[in-house]
Amino acid sequence: MKSLNERGFRFFAEVQDEPDTDSEVFYNPEMRINRDLSEAAVRVFSEELDTEVRGVDATAASGIRGLRYSDLVDDLHFCDPNPSAIEAVERGIDANGLEASTHEQDANTVLSRFRNYFHVVDVDPFGPFTQFLDSAARAANHRSLVGLTATDNSATSGSYPKVCRRRYGSRPLRNSFMHETGLRIYIKEAFENFARYDKCFDPKICFHHRHYSRLIGRVTESKSRANRSLEDIGYLSFCPECRWRKLEKVRKCGFCSNEDLSYAGPLWTGSLSDTRFTESMLESTPEDWEKSRELLEKIHSGSRIRKPYYDIHEMASQLGIQSPRRDEVLERLSDLGYVTGRTHFSPTGVKTEAPFGDLREVLSDL
Secondary structure, eight states: OEEEEETTEEEEEEEOSSOOTTOSSEEOGGGHHHHHHHHHHHHHHHHHOSSOOEEEETTOTTOHHHHHTTTTOSEEEEEOSOHHHHHHHHHHHHHTTOOOEEEOSOHHHHHHHSTTTEEEEEEOOSSOSGGGHHHHHHHEEEEEEEEEEEOOHHHHTTSSHHHHHHHHSOBOOOSTTHHHHHHHHHHHHHHHHHHTTTOEEEEEEEEEETTEEEEEEEEEOOHHHHHHHGGGEEEEEEOTTTOOEESSOOSSOTTTOOSOOEEEEEEEOSOSBOHHHHHHHHHHSOTTOHHHHHHHHHHHHTTTOOSOOEEHHHHHHHHTSOOOOHHHHHHHHHHTTOOEEEOSSOTTEEEEOSOHHHHHHHHHHO
């Protein structure tokens, strides 16, 4: 294993662009943005607590994720069943002059043992996070922040619909905004699992980037809050003829009246991120974390808008016109008084509360 450095923390691992289940102690530099935003989220959350913060890197590998939380967490734990990983983590703990606990055990075993204990629970596995949801719900304190990473996006984005229905109990939809649909399926799964334990998973910042999706939500032990949020579990209707969409199951298209609609769900129909939370994250994210700030700014820009985003190029092609620049579309929609923003899902995507017909008119007029 090599001695490596990320954001000032020294750790030990082998660099691998495409780690797999056979990897001993892998480190993927492409996931640094994930860790940057996770650290910023934990910083915002920890500053709100008036107690000692207890946290766990449940699928540690090299331990770099947990090491980056060490300035924010008072009682830090690392779990991994691989003895080579635990050796790497302990070397990292020593190299950074830290105190922390290590557990050479499966995450489910450790999380289930520390019931209602952790304020910060981070699960970053290879593949889906579903196998860790029950134990994460047990371990999460009544005031906690839970981060979940999923890399099985081909299932939730519609490439393997049977896998998605088997694994998440939802029907995906393959179209231009399939990764947003997939993210909503992930959030639904996390919310329903925590609700079984009378805890509410409230999304604070959820996003899709490259090959993975990341969910970070605040967890509170509240039956009433979970009951209210049940209203945010529903379906998505999509018209393949005109590209109209709505976060509700309807019988016919609200624009062209087509009755042959496509559906996805059940999924999360609420907000993907909390605007106030992402704003606080921006304030605490260093300026020199350029790529991470760029992604965070896009997530923040569209956080006020629940409607799925629109791809300008796809809509222009459907209308038979030349595609206008995204900034021009955003400016025109804003001038008309509509809440509008960018989206991190696509460089040619926009989020807006404008009626579908008005959006089409704007595209046609530019």
